[in-house]
Amino acid sequence: MPLKPACFTLAICVFLLGTSATRAQSREDKSRVLTFEAAGTASALGEWVGTPLDGVGTRFLDSTVVHEGRYSGRLERAAGSPSTFSAFALKIPIDFSGDSLELRGWLKFENVNGFAGLWQRQDVANTVVAFDNMESRGLKGAADWAEYRLSLPLMPKAREVTVGALLVGEGKLWVDDLRLYVDGKLLSEAPVLVRTPTPLDTDHEFDAGSNVEIADLTPVQVENLMLLGKVWGFLKYHHPAVVAGKRHWDYDLFRVLPGLLAARDRDGGERALTNWVDALGAAPPCSSCVDPPRGLPLLPRLGWLTDDKLLGGDLSARLAAIYARRPNVDDQFYVVKALGVGNPEFPNEKGYSELKEPDAGYRLLSLYRFWNIIEYWFPYREVMDEDWDGVLREFVPRLTAARTRDDYAAAMMALIARAHDTHANLWNALDVRPPRGKAQVPVLVRFIENQAVVTGYSHAALGPATGLRLGDAIREIDGVPVDTLLARWRPLYAASNEAARLRDVGNALTRGEPGPVRLTVKRDGLTVDVSAMRAPLDSLNRMSGRTHDLPGPAFRRLSDDVAYLKMSSVKTGEVADYVRGALGARCLIIDLRNYPSAFLVFDFGRHLVSKPTPFVMFTSCDTRNPGAFDWGQTLSLTPAEPHFEGGVAILVDEITQSSAEYHAMALRARPSSLVVGSMTAGADGNVSGIPLPGGLRTMISGIGVFYPDHRPTQRVGILPDVVVRPTIAGIRAGRDEVMEAAIRRVLGRSVTDSERAAMGE
Secondary structure (H helix, E strand, O other): OOOOOOOOOHHHHHHHHHOOOOOOOOHHHHHHHHOOOOOOOOOOOOOOEEEOOOOOOOEEEEOOOOOOOOOEEEEEEOOOOOOOEEEEEEEEEOOEOOOEEEEEEEEEEEEEEEEEEEEEEEEEOOEEEEEEOOHHHOEEEEEEEEEEEEEEEOOOOOOEEEEEEEEEOOEEEEEEEEEEEEOOEEHHHOOEOOOOOOHHHHOOOOOOOOOOOOOOOOHHHHHHHHHHHHHHHHHHHHOHHHHOOOOOHHHHHHHHHHHHHHOOOHHHHHHHHHHHHHHHOOOOOOOOOOOOOOOOOEOOOOHHHHOHHHHOHHHHHHHHHHHHOOOOOOOOOOOEEOOOOOOEEOOOOOOOOOOOOOOHHHHHHHHHHHHHHHHHHOOOHHHOOOOHHHHHHHHHHHHHHOOOHHHHHHHHHHHHHOOOOOOOOOOOOHHHOOOOOOEEOOEEEEEEOOEEEEEEEOOOOHHHHOOOOOOOEEEEEOOEEHHHHHHHHHHHOOOOOHHHHHHHHHHHOOEEOOEEEEEEEEEOOEEEEEEEEEEEHHHOOOOOOOOOOOOOOOEEEOOOOEEEEEHHHOOHHHHHHHHHHHOOOOEEEEEOOOOOOOOOHHHHHOOOOOOOEEEEEEEEEOOOOOOOEEEEEEEEEOOOOOOOOOEEEEEEOOOOOOHHHHHHHHHOOOOOOEEEEOOOOOOOOOEEEEEEOOOEEEEEEOOEEEOOOOOEOOOOOOOOOEEOOOOHHHHHHOOOHHHHHHHHHHHOOOOOHHHHHHHOO
């Protein structure tokens, strides 16, 4: 299957909405909920939830247009509706067995300009293991009531399924009479699934807390805790009892911590660890031993196992024996490889969301969990430019000292930033990242010529009223130089490179509490003081400035010579229209200064090549050799008619991330194509989610993405053939200098007045 490296695809957005879905109930009750006949009682839509989470103006119970019964569900979206799609969602526990799970339902829709469909997602511990939303069927326009079916294999590891219907774009969608079938039989008739409980189900000793509190650490305790983190992580992914899921490994950490903290010296710490390893039981001799990995692009860093000075002879011997006898398994209990893609997933990592203020033991667990996932499962470990052992040692005292929830989240944010991966962050706790506040000056800020420049407004009226003009360079905020703020905040902004970091800082630079703020700006060579007002965040267009492409439709002809396609609003079902529309143009501009709204790498890319053209190679993890990564498949574009004959220019900048970078890799594989712009975000590859204690969540880039000749993309991004950056003068003049340079390079001439007009200059 084609890989879809992505950060926040529609699938991921639906994943996020599903985590707050309904409580579990008996299987017999689901039929009335699925047919909407249980709605209209306790609340308008009963147990149905979805996105937008508050449902304002997009999700309705309808008693007028129905297929059968009294009620149907209606999704209705207009140009100003929140989010990019709306959905109904209902979560159902998988307490039944079978091979296939089919969702059937009746749909009616009108004036749909995106797509409509049923959707189904199977999860284990908030990790998606199967998903489909019928996007490929291209349901759009209008259609009367008809039954649709959506079937997926029932994944053995899945623990719950979320089902519903969704509407992308504008229009109306009615849904009614949904039913679930297991192997062709109604859900209520499916056999009951009996699962073998794991220690996560039966061990509850530390549910309320680790019982570990730490005041000030001594240097010996820091070193012992640093060693514990390494040994705990090694055993987690190598000892057969842990790999098989026979231990609640988080709680085992809390059992060994008191003895380790009580050790008076390093020898005492080593003895405590040796006794702990002995209590696990010796690893049995392997019947089919795993060969040590050799000659791979990334090998485990396990030389420390034979370091007697670090471990002592007894502990070293025990760990070396465990490594030699490590299990020969496809999946581990705490890590599995994603179906069809191969990025690591962590289905049995608990988030402990009920612990609002995790204690010292849980904070150390958070550190150890993330540190070891990077150590063993991060494909870009070697390009972090960090002494990763030194990072562990540094953050042991930082995490134990972070006693409030905000301090804990900030410490984890600083740790995550050291992985240098733009996909990694505390995505549900960004409000603890500076600058904090619930308001912002209603302007867009982008770093241009190494200055924080106003490039637009996030509110049509309030923005100009601030007195700030396009091209103003903000030098100080309430008397503090922007350079000083950058130096303070940089360690808390997780990013693969400085371009992505400055992008994110620019988006937040003027945030603070509502009220006045004094800005010092450079304007036309003069220093000017501006008294502006911060406006509440919910009054601003938070999405403005998140793309640098042209306003208007996805495709247009700027002139007879120039065709333009922006990927932020493309639709799968319209690829043929884009290709036909571009035929005859001498230059096709593909704008990836955005995030693609659909995955068109293969559907569109095949019209740009005349022969099979390799464009990407992957590395993936090895569950038999944790820490090792091997080369995987190489993917190619296969030609299809009609073939676009003109020149191709691909526009990129710091907005270009993940799926956008993957698209750029593929489309530049066409011979003579040009990538024009500046450094991209440097984070490609399918993401792997990681829950952390206290309900925090982060991610990493989960597979290695390389060019076929093994050139990297992580951190360096998609390197432009022609480097062009906007200028302050260009911002003031309203020019798109990157676009102009692309046209100039492909056509060998300047942009015409009519083309400027078509670009909105």
